[in-house]
Amino acid sequence: MRRxxxxxxxxxVGKTTTAVNLGAALASLGHRVLMVDLDPQxxxxxxxxxDPARLDASVYDLLIDEEVGAEAVVRRVDERLSVVPAEVNLAGAEAELVSAADRQRVLRRKLEPVFDRFDYMIIDCPPSLGLLTMNALALAEEVVVPMQAHFLALQGLSKLLETVQLVRGGVNGALVVSGVVLCMHEPHTNLSREVVSDLQAFFEQSRGQSVPWSGAKIYxxxxxxxxxxxxCPSFGQTIFQYEPMCAGARAYMELAQAVAGEGDGDDEPATARVQIETLGALRSPGEPQHTES
Ligand SMILES: Nc1ncnc2c1ncn2[C@@H]1O[C@H](COP(=O)(O)OP(=O)(O)O)[C@@H](O)[C@H]1O
Ligand SMILES: [Mg+2]
Structure with missing residues (x-):
């Protein structure tokens, strides 16, 4: 399993959009995917x-209530796609967790029993470096950074990398940064070209060093x-349910193939097109395919 x-x-910056659509693409490629929502939004x-307002139990309960286990919060939303949902209460979890024992590792401990039911765990972090994000970093083995190639983006990245390094020196010695996904990308602007080339140079110069991002790349x-x-979010649909033939769907499917193909060096772009067409034939926009349990 990859987490x-x-x-x-x-x-x-595109965290949630990437988590959802990359996760859905991985599921349609045949992988069993669990998405974990750690953002109170x-x-x-x-x-x-x-609907976060109509949940029996959410990731909040998993974090706060010792009696609540993974089985109570994992919901199936599609054939190979499940979610641990969030709700607004989650905003209070950070304060409530402060006094908990081993508070950064609660989520990992609670979800470990279901690790072998999935091939991928996709964790969507909140926009902060607080205790919820720390729980995500203790649970994960890889960090992917969705970002825009904007001015100051690299400054934000260095703060993020510093945090990952602290976590690797503490609660999760196995944590690595796999890379960056450029979101809402405008490849033809001078600014984005400059930011991308700075980023590339930074990663190149980190090769062989003992830092968690020594193997990082721009996806x-x-x-x-x-x-x-x-x-598509306002319809409660992934891009593959909403508009499976659009450029965004194709991009996320190709990205999923790049992510899934890591290590075996065997990604064939042709397969992405076949998958998209198969999906398009099976689903028309406006028809949710959820099987909520
Ligand atoms: N490639 C894209 N093209 C157009 N809109 C996008 C794209 N990626 C994300 N968005 C939109 O940008 C906003 C922020 O994206 P989101 O994924 O929610 O970011 P985050 O989770 O980092 O806060 C959302 O309204 C989302 O629908
Ligand atoms: Mg988000």
Missing amino acids: IAFMNQKGG AHLTLHVGV EPAIRRNVKLAE
Whole structure:
């Protein structure tokens, strides 16, 4: 199982969009995927069609209530896709957790019993570096950073990397940064070109060093701005349910193949197209395919 935290302390950079659509793409490629929503805004939960106001139990209960186990909070939303939903209460969890024993590792301890039921765990972090994000970093083995190639983006990244390094020196010695996904990307602006080349140079210069990002890369493809990606959350649908043929869907499917193919060096872009077409034939926009349990 691979456990990937989508982390960036800045809001609005594409964390949730990437977690949901990359997760859904991995599921459609045949992997069993569990998404964990750790943001009190519950955007991931809404995005996959679950109403955070009508939950019996959420990730909040899992964190706070010793009696609540993983089985009570994992919900299936599609054939190979499940979610641990969030709700607004989660905002209070950080304060409530402060006095808990081993407070950074609560989520890991609670979810360990279901690790073998999934191939991927996709963890959507809140836009902060607080205790919820620390729980995500203790649970994950990889960090992927969704970001925009903007001025000051690299400054934010260095703060993030510092945090990952602290966690690797403490609660999670196995944590690595796998790379960056460029979101809402505008490849033709001078600014974005400069930021991308600085980022590339930074990663190159980290090769061989004993830092958690020594193997980090900029994932291909970058995800360009696509209005369909911004529309689908309000329908509680992934991009593959909402508009499976659009550029955003194709980009996330190719990204999923790049992520899934890591290590075996065997990603064939042709397969992405076949998958998209198969999905398009099976689903038409406006028809949610959820099987809420
Ligand atoms: N590639 C994209 N094209 C257009 N809109 C996007 C794209 N990626 C994200 N968005 C929109 O940008 C906003 C912020 O994205 P989101 O994934 O919620 O960021 P975060 O989780 O980091 O706060 C959302 O309204 C989302 O729908
Ligand atoms: Mg988000």
